[in-house]
Structure formats: structure tokens, C-alpha cells
Amino acid sequence: MPFLRLVLVLVLGLGALAGAQELVVYCARSRALVEPLILRFQEETGLRVHVRYGTQAELVALLLEEGARSPADVFWGYEASLATLARRGLLQELPAEFRERVAPAYRVGDERWVPTSIRVRVLAYAPARVTPAELPASVLELGDPRYRGRVGWAPPNAGFQTFLTGLRLLVGEEGAQAWVEALRQNQAQPYPNNIALLQALAAGEIDFALTNHYYLYRFRAADPAFPVEQILFAPGDPGNLLLASGAGIVRTARNPVAAQAFLAFLLGEAGQTFFTHDLFEFPAVEDVSPHPALAPLAEELAARRPAVDLGDLWDLPGTLELLRRAGVL
Amino acid sequence: MQAAVLRGGAACAGLGALVPVAYLVLRALEGGEGLVQLLQPRHLTLLGNTLALVGTVLVADTALALPAAWLLGRSELARRRGLVALVAAPVVIPGYIVALALLGLGGDYGLLARLVGWRLPRPQGLWGATLCLTLYTYPYVFLSARAALLGLDPSLEEAARSLGLSPWGVARRVVLPQLLPALRAAWLVVGLYVLGDFGAVSLLRYETYSYAVYLRYAGALDRTGAAALSLPLLGLAALGWAASRAGGGRGVGYRAGSGASRPAPRARLGWARPLALGYLALLVGLGVGLPLGTLFLWLLQDPQAVGGRALAHGLGGTAVAAGGAALLALALAFPLAHRATRGHGWGTAVLVSLPHLGHALPPFVVGLGWAFLGLRALPFLYGRLVLLLLALALYFVPLAFGPLRAAWAQLSPRLEEAARSLGHGPLGAAVRSALPGLVRGAVAGGALVFLRAATELPLTFLLSPLGFSTLATRTFAAASEALFAQAAPFALALLALALPSLVLLLRMERET
Numbered sequence: 001m002p003f004l005r006l007v008l009v010l011v012l013g014l015g016a017l018a019g020a021q022e023l024v025v026y027c028a029r030s031r032a033l034v035e036p037l038i039l040r041f042q043e044e045t046g047l048r049v050h051v052r053y054g055t056q057a058e059l060v061a062l063l064l065e066e067g068a069r070s071p072a073d074v075f076w077g078y079e080a081s082l083a084t085l086a087r088r089g090l091l092q093e094l095p096a097e098f099r100e101r102v103a104p105a106y107r108v109g110d111e112r113w114v115p116t117s118i119r120v121r122v123l124a125y126a127p128a129r130v131t132p133a134e135l136p137a138s139v140l141e142l143g144d145p146r147y148r149g150r151v152g153w154a155p156p157n158a159g160f161q162t163f164l165t166g167l168r169l170l171v172g173e174e175g176a177q178a179w180v181e182a183l184r185q186n187q188a189q190p191y192p193n194n195i196a197l198l199q200a201l202a203a204g205e206i207d208f209a210l211t212n213h214y215y216l217y218r219f220r221a222a223d224p225a226f227p228v229e230q231i232l233f234a235p236g237d238p239g240n241l242l243l244a245s246g247a248g249i250v251r252t253a254r255n256p257v258a259a260q261a262f263l264a265f266l267l268g269e270a271g272q273t274f275f276t277h278d279l280f281e282f283p284a285v286e287d288v289s290p291h292p293a294l295a296p297l298a299e300e301l302a303a304r305r306p307a308v309d310l311g312d313l314w315d316l317p318g319t320l321e322l323l324r325r326a327g328v329l
Numbered sequence: 330m331q332a333a334v335l336r337g338g339a340a341c342a343g344l345g346a347l348v349p350v351a352y353l354v355l356r357a358l359e360g361g362e363g364l365v366q367l368l369q370p371r372h373l374t375l376l377g378n379t380l381a382l383v384g385t386v387l388v389a390d391t392a393l394a395l396p397a398a399w400l401l402g403r404s405e406l407a408r409r410r411g412l413v414a415l416v417a418a419p420v421v422i423p424g425y426i427v428a429l430a431l432l433g434l435g436g437d438y439g440l441l442a443r444l445v446g447w448r449l450p451r452p453q454g455l456w457g458a459t460l461c462l463t464l465y466t467y468p469y470v471f472l473s474a475r476a477a478l479l480g481l482d483p484s485l486e487e488a489a490r491s492l493g494l495s496p497w498g499v500a501r502r503v504v505l506p507q508l509l510p511a512l513r514a515a516w517l518v519v520g521l522y523v524l525g526d527f528g529a530v531s532l533l534r535y536e537t538y539s540y541a542v543y544l545r546y547a548g549a550l551d552r553t554g555a556a557a558l559s560l561p562l563l564g565l566a567a568l569g570w571a572a573s574r575a576g577g578g579r580g581v582g583y584r585a586g587s588g589a590s591r592p593a594p595r596a597r598l599g600w601a602r603p604l605a606l607g608y609l610a611l612l613v614g615l616g617v618g619l620p621l622g623t624l625f626l627w628l629l630q631d632p633q634a635v636g637g638r639a640l641a642h643g644l645g646g647t648a649v650a651a652g653g654a655a656l657l658a659l660a661l662a663f664p665l666a667h668r669a670t671r672g673h674g675w676g677t678a679v680l681v682s683l684p685h686l687g688h689a690l691p692p693f694v695v696g697l698g699w700a701f702l703g704l705r706a707l708p709f710l711y712g713r714l715v716l717l718l719l720a721l722a723l724y725f726v727p728l729a730f731g732p733l734r735a736a737w738a739q740l741s742p743r744l745e746e747a748a749r750s751l752g753h754g755p756l757g758a759a760v761r762s763a764l765p766g767l768v769r770g771a772v773a774g775g776a777l778v779f780l781r782a783a784t785e786l787p788l789t790f791l792l793s794p795l796g797f798s799t800l801a802t803r804t805f806a807a808a809s810e811a812l813f814a815q816a817a818p819f820a821l822a823l824l825a826l827a828l829p830s831l832v833l834l835l836r837m838e839r840e841t
Contacts, residue, residue, distance in 0.1 A: 024795065031798070032807035032815055035639070050795035053806070055547055058791070065704055071712075071795070128437075156531075156544050192531040195811045203436025203451055218811045222630045227438060327371055329544060 022048045023258040026063065028056035028077035029245060037274045041265050047258055056081035056158065063090055063250070073253040074262050075113075079244045080162050082113040083314030091248035095260070101267045103286045105302055106244065108311035113248035115310060116266045117275035118282040120301060121163050121241045124209045124216060124230040126201045135231060139210070139239025140171075143182025152189045152197045152206035155328045159194065159212045159243060165319045166241040166308045173322075180326045190328065201228045212243065217280040217293055232297070232304045240304045243313075244284070245275075332754075338664030339672075343680035345661070345723045346687035349698030350563065353690065356556035372541065376561060379538040382458055382530070383523045387516055389463040394470035397612060400605050402478035404596045413475070413835055414828075416609060419616035420468040421827035423784045423801060424529040426820055427616075428461050429808065430623035432532065440626075458535035464616045466522055470515040472834075477511035478504075483593035514731050517573040517685070521727075524565060525691040528786070538562065539691045546693060559694045566689025570682050621824070624817045631814035643800040643819055647826060650717060650799055651783035655775040657722035658729040662774060663767075665726065666733035671742065684726040693787035695724055700791050717792040721782050728781060729774035732837075736770030769837045776834035783827050800826065 027034065031053045042049050052059065056077045063070055063085065075085060085091050091112040098114045099107055106115050125135065136142060142151050154160050168176040189206050191197045197209040198219055211230070219226040233239040247266060249259040265271050272288040275281045282290050282298060290298040323329035400406050401413050419427070434440050435451035442448045452460050481504065489503045490496075527540040539562065546555035598605055669681045687695060699720045703711035710716045748757070784801050793802070800823040807816035 030806045030810045031803065032810050032812050052795050054790060057547055062700070065701065069704075069708070156547070191534065193809070195809070196532060198811075199432065199436075199438075202438035203432075204438070204448075205436065205451065215811055222814065 021255060021258050022050060023073050023255055023262060024071045025049060025051045025074045025076055025262065026059045026072045026250075027051050027053050028059055028075075028081060029053075033279055034076075036278070037266075037271060040270065040274075041262060044265070044270075045258075045261060047261070049262075060084060064088070068252050070250060070252060071254070072250045073255045073259040074247055075250055076116075076247040076266075077245065078158060078162070079108075079115070079246060079310050079313045080158065080165065080316045082246050082248055083108075083110065083311055084316065085248065086110050086112040086311075087314060090251055092251045092253070092256070094249065094263070098260075098263060098267065102284050106242070106284050106310065108244075108246075109309055110311040113246050114263065114267065115244035115246040115284045116263075116271065117245050117279070117284055118301075119159070119243040119245070120213045120232070120282070120297065120305070121159065121239060121243065122211060122213045122230040122232060122297075123239060124198060124201055124211050124228055126204070126207050126227060127229050128227060129204070129207045137234040138237045139167075139233055140179060140237075142188070142208070142210075143179065143186050145186070147186060147208065149187040149189070150207040151183065151186070152191050152200055152209040153183065154191050154193050154197055154211070155323055157193050160210060161316060161319050161323070162243055162313050163210070163238070163241050164322065165313050165315055166306065167238045168315070168319065168322070169308055169312060170238045170306055177322055177326065180322065180328065184326060184328055198226075198228055202226060210239070213294075213297060214280040217291075220293075232300055235304045236306050237304070238306050240306060241308060242301070242305050242310065244310045245281070246284075246310075335664045335667055338661070339668040339680055342661035342665040342723070342726055343683040345719070346684035346726060348702060348723075349695040349720075350683075350687050350690065352698035352702055353556050353559055353563070353694060357560055359556075372538070372558070372561075375536055375538040375541050376565075378455075378536055379524060379565075381455060382462070382535065382537060383520050385455065385459040386462045386466060386523050387519060389459055390467040390470045390519055391512070391516075393463060393612065394467045395474055397467075397609060398471050398474035398478055400598075400609065402475040403593060404598055404605070405602075406598070406605065406609075407595055410835065412609060412613075414832055415613045415617060417468045417472055417831060417835065418613075418828070419465045419620075420472075421780050421784065421824055421831060422465055422617070422620050423786075423804065423820065423823070424462070424465055424526060425532060425805070425808065426620050426624070427465050428529040428532040430620040431457070431461055431464075433623055434619070453534045455535055457533040458530045458537075461529050461533055462523055462526065464619075466519045467612075467616070469518050469522075470512065473511045473515035474508055477508050478593075481507055481593060486593070511735075513573045514735075517569055518728070518731070520569050521566060521685070521689045524562060524569075524689055527691065542691055543693060546697070555694065555697075559690060562690055563686060566686050567682070569689065570685045624820050624824075627813040627817035628821065634812070634814040635818040639803065640818060640822060643798050643803045644822055644826065646793075646797055646799040647783050647801065647823065649714070650721065650789060650797075651779045651785075653714075653718040654721035654725060654782040655729075655779040657718055658725050658778045659733075659771055659775050661722060662726050662729035662733050663771070666730050666737050666770075669730070669734050670737040671745075681730075684723065684730065688724060688727045691787070692724060692785065693791065696720065696788040696791035699788075703792075712794055714794050714797070717789065717794070717797075720788050720792050721785065722778075724788060725778040725781055728777045729771075732770040732774040732777070733767065734770075736767045740767075773834050773837040776830040776837070779830045780827050780834075783823060 025038070038049055038051060041047070054062070059075065059077065060081050063072060063075065075082065075091065082091070093111045094114060099111060102114055106118055108115065123136070123139070134146070136147070141147070164176060164180070167179060171179070189200070191200055194211040194215050197211050198215055200206050201209050213230065216226070216228055216230055219228070247263050249256060249263065253259050267285060269288060272283040272285050276283050276288065276291045276294065280291055280294060282294065282301065320329065397416055401409065401416065406412065431452050435449040436442065437448060439449065439451065486499050486503050489499045494502065525539055527537065527543045530537050531540050542555055542558045542562070545558055665681060665684070668677050699716060703716050707716070783799070786801055786805055789799055789802055800819045804816045804819040804823060807813070807819065
């Protein structure tokens with residue numbers, strides 16, 4: 001188990017340095033979600049962790065602007081921002097153990113960042129107003145007249161935008177543009193984010209919504225009878241795109257050892273269990289099993305995901321350009 | 330030399346507020362293509378949407394707030410301080426909480442549907458955005474109008490009555506013209522607020538210009554585009570500022586005659602009393618009861634969702650950020666308000682207008698300006714608390730400026746002249762003659778800045794030192810991940826912290 005050995009070495013090494021070391025994390029994930037995990041890391045290692053929270057665009061811009069003066073050691077965000085930072089040379093190559101720790105299905109073709117948890121795009125719907133026969137097999141069908149005015153989408157949402165980046169890779173620039181145009185013509189209802197989409201489904205304003213999978217479980221935690229369901233599309237459909245949250249070490253990190261320890265912690269049992277049990281995401285590693293509520297979705301994941309490497313989803317500017325051209329952003 | 334201190338202070342406040350504006354213009358000019366986008370029809374539509382919303386909110390605010398201001402300023406209900414505080418309380422409730430509360434009320438899954446089986450449509454579009462924004466901006470008009478009503482000298486109205494004017498005529502020809510300066514000031518504050526607001530309107534699915542700028546900024550690394558798109562907001566702010574000044578003169582409000590002024594007699598309501606109380610109850614129910622009830626429902630989902638440590642951290646952060654900003658804003662607004670009432674000429678007019686221009690920009694654009702300036706020119710400030718406080722203070726100077734200027738305006742310059750003739754220098758004279766009268770204005774202005782800074786989000790997010798948090802940023806972080814049970818304790822703590830300063834604000838305008 002090379003990974004466990006690495007963790008052991010890192011933690012022992014840190015023990016010796018504890019008190020003298022500080023770690024700076026730029027975190028695009030919400031403080032409300034990940035703060036407990038960071039506090040736990042702090043307690044276990046004795047390291048002081050300083051976190052700058054922000055949107056991924058904000059933090060990427062900040063890193064670019066700060067350059068070598070940046071205090072950041074770790075960037076913790078999502079596939080698009082990580083791939084962008086890697087391509088711009090702002091992340092350093094990680095030891096092979098990190099890549100090997102990740103389940104083969106989720107490894108990225110880039111040595112400079114690792115996925116730390118996995119999410120999937122789904123179709124959420126209101127079972128009260130949708131018959132099983134109406135459920136589309138493909139996200140591409142949503143431009144069909146029978147879905148007119150019934151579909152909600154969230155063009156400003158990062159998850160949606162990455163899905164569109166994936167769609168561009170899968171069906172080409174023109175195909176993606178045609179799909180956006182078709183949905184707009186079909187009166188797809190815009191909402192600002194995924195939460196608003198699920199609330200609109202429950203309220204009865206829309207019947208279908210394109211969203212990320214984990215929000216529904218949070219609503220169900222508050223109310224088990226929350227009147228929304230979700231499914232994956234047919235195998236290989238672009239609508240089932242996998243997304244990742246992940247982390248990398250900043251090239252100019254002042255504290256690379258502590259940074260590696262942090263990444264190892266995220267990929268370790270504590271981190272992975274937290275992601276799936278507290279945040280309803282899929283573990284990025286093989287030896288931690290998903291939250292029981294996720295089991296049905298988890299079984300389908302491998303068979304239904306489209307063929308897109310998580311490391312290829314970097315062209316956010318191109319996607320934004322497409323959305324603006326179509327007048328939906 | 331003392332005059333130089335006053336002038337210098339005013340210049341600092343004016344020019345400091347200009348910094349982010351200057352950054353914005355420079356950034357916008359950097360990229361020509363950003364400017365070209367201004368001409369897209371979509372952006373014209375969005376500008377139209379924004380103007381429509383400003384208009385409807387101002388009308389609705391005034392219609393809601395004027396009767397309340399009269400009831401709680403001039404009728405037998407005026408002594409009910411608790412009621413005044415309740416009617417004013419929505420100023421401390423974050424806008425997106427009001428939006429979420431309104432949205433949670435209607436629809437198939439809404440509170441009303443589940444409790445009593447009513448299915449109301451959820452608010453959306455122009456009417457929804459107007460309803461929502463009105464519910465948390467009307468207190469600005471209410472507070473301003475009520476303060477003005479309390480300060481009016483009843484002898485003018487009595488003279489008008491004795492000359493044969495009907496009560497309606499008195500209201501229209503005597504009271505209203507005297508209220509107008511206060512209303513204009515409140516309209517400006519609300520108008521600028523609506524111009525820059527993008528959180529609540531986006532939840533209500535009404536697309537405004539600021540929301541487009543925000544998306545432009547939030548979605549990509551595209552700073553130039555966002556800067557260029559902000560330019561029309563700058564223009565609108567300048568227009569609003571000019572409009573609020575037009576015909577307003579310099580607001581001389583001190584009494585010309587001699588003798589002490591006395592409070593106006595309070596109207597008896599008689600049979601209309603239940604009606605009046607019902608109206609105020611409706612206002613309080615919608616503006617305070619609804620969001621508060623929603624927060625308690627969230628809290629009940631999981632009362633232990635938040636630990637005391639996080640709560641204390643947020644509380645400390647809010648106290649430091651909002652308290653520091655309030656003090657700093659007062660220090661900057663004091664000389665500025667003095668220049669505005671006593672200074673002359675174009676230089677003064679421009680100087681005084683600068684902070685208002687800065688205030689009209691969406692706060693995240695202002696924050697961006699400070700962040701980049703901090704990185705490039707002031708690296709020793711960047712990432713420090715000082716920069717956050719400075720940015721908040723300069724952004725909120727106009728709020729402290731209003732009450733201070735009113736206080737200066739109510740002081741006869743003759744007092745100042747008398748102090749000078751007794752051998753004090755200009756600054757000494759200004760301070761000595763003004764201080765007693767200004768304390769009230771300062772406390773009111775400071776409290777207002779505290780309230781707004783405590784609920785502020787974008788500047789705080791962008792300029793916070795590492796690890797810093799406020800109750801507002803924590804509420805937002807939790808609510809934007811659908812962790813409503815976690816958002817509730819932070820929001821309730823924010824209200825608990827803000828309420829005393831609201832009470833303080835009201836005490837400062839006690840009738841003389």
C-alpha cells in the first residue's frame with residue numbers, strides 16, 4: 001500500500017514540525033460544507049490551516065494576479081478551475097501515489113491535480129406531473145415540443161457550464177450550440193442555481209430540471225417526502241456527465257509537505273467518508289463505499305457515464321462565449 | 330491650518346471613494362471589445378429592466394412608508410417606540426433571506442399549501458422583485474420621512490390653517506414640500522441599492538443589469554468585460570445623484586425665528602385606529618414576521634446544526650468589520666458633510682458627489698477594484714483587515730453623510746460664526762458649535778453604516794483576511810448550499826446583533 005506509507009511518512013514528518021507549520025488553502029468549495037473536515041485535519045496534524053473561500057473564478061483570478069507572491073499552498077476546487085490552473089502552469093506535479101490512490105475510472109490524464117470526490121449530472125423531475133413514459137432517454141431530447149416550457153436549467157451554474165463543455169466535446173461545437181438554441185426556443189426556464197431548480201420543481205413551476213445529483217439528498221434530509229425524483233439518462237448520454245471536485249498543490253507553495261499531507265488527508269478514509277456521508281458525493285477512491293442512499297445511482301455510474309476525461313473539461317471561456325452568443329447568459 | 334484639516338478630510342473621503350471608480354474606468358478602457366458589448370440589445374433590455382424596477386420600488390416604498398411615517402410620527406401612535414422599531418426592522422434582514430422566505434410561501438410545496446391548502450403563485454419577474462425589494466427597502470423611506478415629520482415646526486402648518494387652507498391643502502402645500510428633501514435623500518439611497526442589488530432579484534428570476542454584470546464577473550476570469558459593463562451603472566448613479574439634488578438647494582433646515590421649537594400636536598385616530606394598527610401589523614408581518622418565521626422553521630429542522638465556535642467566530646468578525654467600518658465612515662463623513670453645507674462652488678459639489686458615485690456601483694465591482702489596487706499598489710495592506718475596513722467605510726460614507734449633513738444643515742452658521750468670534754479657529758468653531766447637535770447625527774449615521782456593513786457580502790468576501798468570517802458570509806454560504814438549518818442560527822445571531830443599533834438609531838431621532 002504505497003499510499004498508506006506515504007500518509008504515514010507525511011503525518012510523522014509533520015508531527016515533528018507541528019506548531020511551526022501553517023498551510024494556506026484556496027478553497028472554491030463552500031465553507032458551510034467543508035469547514036468541519038478542515039477543522040478535523042487541523043486537530044489531527046496540529047497544523048494551522050488558513051482558508052480563503054471564494055468562487056472558483058474569483059480564486060483562479062486571484063492566483064493569476066498574485067503570481068509568485070501568492071500565499072496559497074493548495075487549490076481546492078472543481079475540474080474546470082483545476083484544469084485551467086494546470087494548463088497555465090500554476091500547479092506542480094504530484095507524486096505518483098496520489099494518482100494511483102484514485103479509482104482507475106476517475107483518474108485524470110494530468111499529474112498536477114487529483115479528483116477528491118465525484119458528482120454526476122442528472123435529470124430531476126416531479127413525479128406528480130411526469131409519467132414514466134415521458135422520461136427522456138437523452139438530454140438531447142429536451143428540445144422536443146413535448147417538453148415545451150416544462151424544463152428548468154441554470155445557465156449561470158458552474159455544474160451546468162461544465163456539462164456544456166462536455167457536450168461540446170461529445171457532439172461538437174455546432175451540435176452544442178444547436179442544443180442550447182433548441183432549449184431556448186422550447187422555453188426552457190432559467191433559474192439562478194440548482195437549489196432554485198429543485199425548489200421550482202417542488203413548487204410546480206417546472207416538471208424537469210438539469211442539475212447535479214447531491215442537492216436532492218440535502219432536501220430529503222430536511223424533508224423525506226420532498227416531492228422530487230432524479231434519474232440518469234441512457235448509457236453514454238452526455239447528460240450523465242461526471243464532474244469532480246479536486247485539489248492540487250500550487251507551484252509556488254511555501255509548504256509543499258503540509259500541502260501533500262492535506263491532499264493525502266482528503267484522499268484518505270476520513271476525507272472520503274466525509275464527502276460521501278456528509279455531502280452525498282461519490283468517493284474518488286475504491287476502498288470507501290458510497291452513502292447507502294447513493295447506492296442505486298452509484299451502480300449505474302460506470303455504465304452510464306459518457307466517454308469524457310475529467311481533465312479535458314477546461315474550456316470554460318468557450319462555453320461562456322457560446323451561452324452569451326445564444327443570449328442565455 | 331484647521332480649515333486645511335477639514336478640507337483635507339473631505340478630500341480623503343471624496344478621493345478615496347473614487348479609487349475603485351477610477352480602477353473600473355481604466356479596466357474598462359483597457360479592452361475595447363468590452364465596450365462594444367455595451368451596445369448589444371440584451372444589455373439595453375437589462376438596463377430597461379433595472380430602471381423599471383427602480384421606479385416601481387420607489388413608488389411602492391413611498392406608498393407603504395408615508396402612511397406609516399405619519400402614523401408613527403404625527404398620530405397618537407407616535408409614542409409607541411417598540412412599534413417604530415418593528416416597522417423599521419426589515420433594514421437588518423438580508424435581502425436574499427426575504428426572497429427565500431417569499432418563495433417558500435407559495436407554490437405546490439409552499440408553506441401556505443402545506444399548512445392551509447392555499448396555492449399562491451410564487452413571486453417572480455417584475456412584480457415579484459418589486460414586492461421583495463420593497464419589503465426590505467421601505468424602512469429607509471419610513472425612517473427618513475418620520476424623522477422629517479418629527480422635526481417639522483408646527484407653527485408653519487398652524488399659520489397655513491389660519492390662512493384658510495384645508496387639512497389636505499396643508500399636507501400638500503406645507504408638509505409635503507418640507508418632507509421632500511428627506512424623501513429625496515431616501516429615494517437616492519433606495520435607488521442606488523436597487524441599482525446594485527443582484528442576489529434577491531436573481532432568485533426572483535428578474536434579470537437586471539447588475540445581475541448581468543455579476544454573471545459576467547462570477548462566471549469567468551473576464552474582468553475587463555465586467556468592468557466595461559459596469560459603466561452604465563456609473564452613469565445612472567450620477568443621474569440619480571443629480572436628480573436628488575435638483576431643486577433641493579442646500580437644504581437649509583434651521584429655524585429662522587427665535588424661541589424654542591415645540592413638537593407638533595398628535596392627531597387622534599378615533600374610529601380609524603384599528604385600521605391603522607391593522608396596516609402596521611401587515612407591514613411588520615410581511616417585513617419581519619415572514620423572514621423571521623422562515624428562519625425559525627429552518628432552525629427547527631436541526632437545532633444543533635451549528636456549533637458555538639463557528640457562531641462566535643462569525644459574531645466576532647461581524648462586530649469587528651461592521652463596528653470598524655462605522656467608526657471609520659463617520660470620521661470620513663464628518664468633514665465631507667461640513668464641506669457640503671458650508672462649502673461653495675463646483676469643487677465642493679464634485680467632491681461631495683464622489684462617494685455617492687462609488688456607492689452606486691455594485692459592491693463586488695468596488696471590491697474587485699480594491700483587491701487589484703491592494704495587490705498592485707498597496708501590497709502591505711492587501712489581505713489585511715485594514716483594507717476591508719477602509720473599503721467598507723468608503724463605500725458606506727454616503728449613509729453616514731446623510732444624517733450628518735442634515736445635522737449640519739439644522740445648525741445655523743451663525744453659531745459657528747459666534748464661536749469664531751469668541752476666538753476659536755475654524756475647526757474648533759466647527760466642532761464646538763456643532764458637536765452637541767452633531768452627536769445625534771453621528772450616532773444615527775454610524776448605526777446605519779453598522780447595519781448595512783453587518784449584512785454586506787461581496788466586499789467582505791473579496792477583501793477579508795484569510796480565515797475571517799462574518800455572520801452574513803456564513804449565512805450566505807450555508808443558504809447557497811441548501812443547508813438552511815445551518816444558515817438559520819447565523820442569520821438569527823445577525824439580527825440579534827443588529828437590533829440594538831437599530832434601537833440606537835431610533836433613539837437619536839427622539840422628538841425634541
